[in-house]
Amino acid sequence: MILPAVDGSASPITASPRPSDRQAPAILLEGVHKAYGAVRAVNGLDLAIAPGEIVAVLGPNGAGKSTTTEMITGLTDPDSGRVTVFGRPPHRAVREGLVGVMLQAGALLHEATVNDVLRLMQGLHAHPLTLEEVIERADLGSFLKTKTEKLSGGQAQRLRYALAIMADPQLLILDEPTVGMDVEIRRAFWASMREFIAGGRTVVFATHYLDEADAEADRIVVLARGRLIADGTPSTIKRRVADRTITLADHGVSLAELSALPAVIAAERSGGRLLLRTTDSDTTLRALITGHPAAVDIEVVSASLEDAFLTLTHDQSEELG
Numbered sequence: 001m002i003l004p005a006v007d008g009s010a011s012p013i014t015a016s017p018r019p020s021d022r023q024a025p026a027i028l029l030e031g032v033h034k035a036y037g038a039v040r041a042v043n044g045l046d047l048a049i050a051p052g053e054i055v056a057v058l059g060p061n062g063a064g065k066s067t068t069t070e071m072i073t074g075l076t077d078p079d080s081g082r083v084t085v086f087g088r089p090p091h092r093a094v095r096e097g098l099v100g101v102m103l104q105a106g107a108l109l110h111e112a113t114v115n116d117v118l119r120l121m122q123g124l125h126a127h128p129l130t131l132e133e134v135i136e137r138a139d140l141g142s143f144l145k146t147k148t149e150k151l152s153g154g155q156a157q158r159l160r161y162a163l164a165i166m167a168d169p170q171l172l173i174l175d176e177p178t179v180g181m182d183v184e185i186r187r188a189f190w191a192s193m194r195e196f197i198a199g200g201r202t203v204v205f206a207t208h209y210l211d212e213a214d215a216e217a218d219r220i221v222v223l224a225r226g227r228l229i230a231d232g233t234p235s236t237i238k239r240r241v242a243d244r245t246i247t248l249a250d251h252g253v254s255l256a257e258l259s260a261l262p263a264v265i266a267a268e269r270s271g272g273r274l275l276l277r278t279t280d281s282d283t284t285l286r287a288l289i290t291g292h293p294a295a296v297d298i299e300v301v302s303a304s305l306e307d308a309f310l311t312l313t314h315d316q317s318e319e320l321g
Contacts, residue, residue: 024087026051026171026202027072032081034067034226041067042078043226049219051086051170052200056213059223060313065206068223069173072204073101085171093171097125100169102160104176108148114159115144118166125167137192138162139185153180161189165196172197174205178212190216214305224313238308244281245307246288247273249297261287277307 027049034042042064049055059065070076071083074090085093093099109117118135122128135141138158143151151159157180164172178186190212197203207213213220214234222230222237230237250273258267263280278284281300288295 024084025049026053026086027204028082028084029068029071030082032068032071032078032083034064034071034076034078040226042071045081045223045226045228047221047228047231049202049204051202052197054197054203054216054218055205056217056220057204057206057223058210058213058220058309059206062225063223063313064226065223066175067226069101069175069206072173073099097127097167098170100164100167100172102157102164102172102174102177104157104179106160106163108151108156108159110149111147113145113147114140114151117148117159118144118162121163121166127168128166129168134162134166137165137196139188139192154182154185157181158185158189169201171202171204174203176207177205178207178209186212210305210309220305222309222312230308230312234305237312238303238305240308240312244278245301245303246276246278246281246284247299247301248276248288248295250274251294251296253292253295257292258288261291277303 025048027047029045029047032042032045033040045064045068057065057068067076071078072085072090074094083090086098088096088098090099109120112120118131118140122131122134128134135144138161140158140162143155146155148156148159157177161174161177164174178189181189186209193203193216205213205217217234220230220232220234220237221228230240250269253274255267255269255274258264258274258276261276261278261284263278263283264276265279266275266277268275276284276288285298285300288298
């Protein structure tokens with residue numbers, strides 16, 4: 001069958017989320033365990049995400065992120081515990097069109113144009129968005145006639161995003177959504193996303209761009225070895241580690257001397273500068289200036305989300321052996 005063409009012209013935004021059980025969490029996991037042989041992918045996970053939240057899920061490889069996503073979307077069942085989506089079993093929530101999923105490596109139909117894929121997938125949903133709206137939101141208008149195997153990495157991601165929102169879902173699950181996108185397109189993607197979810201939709205996304213998680217998420221969940229090890233706002237997560245980092249010009253002082261300064265928990269050389277992580281920057285600064293008057297070009301910066309992530313996951317690895 002030859003599918004009619006779409007010219008990509010935008011129509012007014014007309015998203016109208018279908019009713020769901022707003023009294024129930026968008027996602028609820030209670031005592032969830034999942035193992036593959038001797039490997040415990042998820043180990044006693046408890047997590048509740050409220051409707052309307054934007055949550056970044058972070059964790060090193062093998063943390064259990066993918067397995068958790070598979071259980072939320074009904075692709076696999078937990079060995080024990082309970083998983084619900086808007087108060088429903090996951091497979092029912094997906095069947096009702098309440099869940100949209102964007103996978104980083106999600107396969108796209110070959111030998112088909114972007115336009116063909118959109119029309120085919122729209123026909124699978126009970127209450128889809130219009131093609132015009134999907135095209136506008138995902139910014140696909142410039143390559144509708146391109147075959148999927150000819151798409152750049154960023155274009156393929158935008159098509160996957162379009163397919164994820166096609167069903168007009170209440171919950172969006174995004175796996176590394178901006179991989180392959182340049183900085184400008186990443187910004188446009190998140191601007192479009194913020195507009196799409198303004199009506200109260202829920203977003204759960206995994207990313208290795210920690211600045212992206214810091215900027216876009218209301219809440220950050222950190223997993224390690226199938227367990228929840230941190231949960232809170234970006235500011236709360238960052239306060240879990242040293243509040244400040246002091247940097248200064250490398251003027252020859254030894255790391256051992258700097259490590260001995262009060263409140264310093266780590267000292268290192270990086271990029272031609274000395275970095276001191278401290279739990280009390282005022283105390284460390286006073287000791288530094290008094291004991292090392294030659295210290296120059298001193299800066300004090302807040303701990304980054306990357307600092308917090310590396311510290312939390314490193315500590316968990318040491319604790320679990």
